[in-house]
Amino acid sequence: xxxxxxxxxxxxxxxxxxxxxxxxxxxxxxxxxxxxxxxxxxxxxxxxxxxxxxxxxxxxxxxxxxxxxxxxxxxxxxxxxxxxxxxxxxxxxxxxxxxxxxxxxxxxxxxxxxxxxxxxxxxxxxxxxxxxxxxxxxxxxxxxxxxxxxxxxxxxxxxxxxxxxxxxxxxxxxxxxxxxxxxxxxxxxxxxxxxxxxxxxxxxxxxxxxxxxxxxxxxxxxxxxxxxxxxxxxxxxxxxxxxxxxxxxxxxxxxxxxxxxxxxxxxxxxxxxxxxxxxxxxxxxxxxxxxxxxxxxxx
Numbered sequence: 001x002x003x004x005x006x007x008x009x010x011x012x013x014x015x016x017x018x019x020x021x022x023x024x025x026x027x028x029x030x031x032x033x034x035x036x037x038x039x040x041x042x043x044x045x046x047x048x049x050x051x052x053x054x055x056x057x058x059x060x061x062x063x064x065x066x067x068x069x070x071x072x073x074x075x076x077x078x079x080x081x082x083x084x085x086x087x088x089x090x091x092x093x094x095x096x097x098x099x100x101x102x103x104x105x106x107x108x109x110x111x112x113x114x115x116x117x118x119x120x121x122x123x124x125x126x127x128x129x130x131x132x133x134x135x136x137x138x139x140x141x142x143x144x145x146x147x148x149x150x151x152x153x154x155x156x157x158x159x160x161x162x163x164x165x166x167x168x169x170x171x172x173x174x175x176x177x178x179x180x181x182x183x184x185x186x187x188x189x190x191x192x193x194x195x196x197x198x199x200x201x202x203x204x205x206x207x208x209x210x211x212x213x214x215x216x217x218x219x220x221x222x223x224x225x226x227x228x229x230x231x232x233x234x235x236x237x238x239x240x241x242x243x244x245x246x247x248x249x250x251x252x253x254x255x256x257x258x259x260x261x262x263x264x265x266x267x268x269x270x271x272x273x274x275x276x277x278x279x280x281x282x283x284x285x286x287x288x289x290x291x292x293x294x295x296x297x298x299x
Contacts, residue, residue, distance in 0.1 A: 090116075094118040102115070127150060
């Protein structure tokens with residue numbers, strides 16, 4: 001591991017292997033350890049880099065007077081790609097990290113050779129962070145299942161978890177948020193390793209939920225992404241993530257979609273063998289297509 005200065009922040013990175021560059025972007029309440037099951041197999045074929053995002057362990061924690069800004073995280077990602085001279089890079093993101101990867105490519109298409117998105121929480125593709133009644137009404141008329149899932153996620157997850165974090169009850173906030181994202185059992189079902197990682201990033205989780213929220217995202221922005229994209233869902237994920245991915249699959253011009261069996265949202269840790277096989281196959285095809293001047297065989 002080493003540290004690199006990016007946009008005024010020192011970020012911890014792991015860099016292993018040789019070949020085309022592959023950059024891994026972790027999710028919420030996580031850090032570079034999110035990818036422990038991917039570093040070895042991926043680095044056998046690619047120069048594989050995982051980093052801990054700003055404020056995530058073991059980087060400097062978020063100061064009390066700072067807001068957790070998604071925009072800042074996107075710009076860190078873009079800057080890291082340029083500082084390490086990775087472009088065009090194979091970009092793989094999970095959850096919040098997948099949303100960051102998508103936004104980075106929207107802002108600067110040339111940074112990515114291929115894009116792997118594992119259940120990005122693109123709620124703002126449908127409504128604002130604090131949706132107004134008229135927004136929700138329109139969504140209920142056009143996509144009722146998605147509207148119901150978003151309302152449930154806010155009422156049962158984001159809102160009560162944010163309130164718990166705001167009053168300083170971090171453990172309660174984590175438990176509520178985990179239940180909303182991972183379903184029944186939530187935090188209690190985590191492995192000891194996953195719980196340690198979550199606890200090491202509890203301040204980030206609270207800052208994210210009590211901050212400004214996700215960046216706005218439009219259908220036109222998603223349709224502008226020409227980068228070959230692999231869209232992943234967990235077979236046992238909550239309905240919201242599948243519905244969000246449905247819309248992304250409709251909009252992305254060059255997309256392949258795959259379900260990871262016997263896994264929920266935490267697919268990269270729950271079934272790493274299947275996750276790694278699917279991602280590596282896609283990356284190989286993307287590399288081969290780039291060398292031949294064509295696109296991967298995506299339906």
